[in-house]
Amino acid sequence: MRLRTARLDDVPALARLERDCFGDQAWSEAVVQAELADVPGIRYVVIAAEGDSLVGYGVLTVASETADIQRVAVAAGCRRRGTGRRLLAELLHEASRRGCSTVLLELAADNVAARALYAAAGLSTVTARQDYYGPGRDAVVMSRSLDGGTAGSE
Numbered sequence: 109m110r111l112r113t114a115r116l117d118d119v120p121a122l123a124r125l126e127r128d129c130f131g132d133q134a135w136s137e138a139v140v141q142a143e144l145a146d147v148p149g150i151r152y153v154v155i156a157a158e159g160d161s162l163v164g165y166g167v168l169t170v171a172s173e174t175a176d177i178q179r180v181a182v183a184a185g186c187r188r189r190g191t192g193r194r195l196l197a198e199l200l201h202e203a204s205r206r207g208c209s210t211v212l213l214e215l216a217a218d219n220v221a222a223r224a225l226y227a228a229a230g231l232s233t234v235t236a237r238q239d240y241y242g243p244g245r246d247a248v249v250m251s252r253s254l255d256g257g258t259a260g261s262e
């Protein structure tokens with residue numbers, strides 16, 4: 109598996125992976141294309157590829173000193189092999205490279221896998237948002253400081 113930056117011709121495969129990983133919460137192909145249009149500007153999109161196949165990706169948005177992790181996703185058949193960890197480490201490094209002091213992200217409170225992934229990389233829960241995704245579907249916000257240049261060294 110290797111990491112590389114995303115290209116515009118990745119849009120169809122990225123949109124497929126979005127649907128597989130996020131179902132009715134998935135970004136449409138148009139939204140994926142718009143995200144890529146903001147690269148490098150305020151956005152960074154990294155792809156995990158195996159041969160010609162896209163097996164995962166990560167999306168970071170940088171606004172001032174805070175970077176938002178928008179996505180870390182790995183194809184269902186390729187999980188628990190360290191790909192999510194590598195994608196996340198790369199996003200943290202990129203946030204540091206861009207001079208950010210903090211990373212933030214928001215995710216469903218019941219997303220056990222992602223919460224464990226982020227906690228293992230040093231992010232901690234700073235607040236919860238009740239019913240954020242609809243009745244009974246809470247969100248949590250996780251954060252980590254990047255000061256000290258330790259991003260991705262989990």
Ligand SMILES: CC(C)(COP(=O)(O)OP(=O)(O)OC[C@H]1O[C@@H](n2cnc3c(N)ncnc32)[C@H](O)[C@@H]1OP(=O)(O)O)[C@@H](O)C(=O)NCCC(=O)NCCS
Pocket residue numbers: 129130178179180181182183186187188189190191192193194215219220221222224225226228
């Ligand atoms: C969350 C996700 C990206 C993890 O990807 P992955 O490639 O399977 O993760 P890794 O193999 O790198 O796992 C790294 C660590 O995360 C934690 N983790 C990952 N999946 C887990 C699971 N199902 N249950 C508990 N912990 C898990 C573990 O601590 C793991 O380390 P370990 O394997 O040494 O125990 C993947 O499950 C996914 O794509 N989920 C759907 C999309 C999503 O919800 N993304 C997050 C919100 S944007």
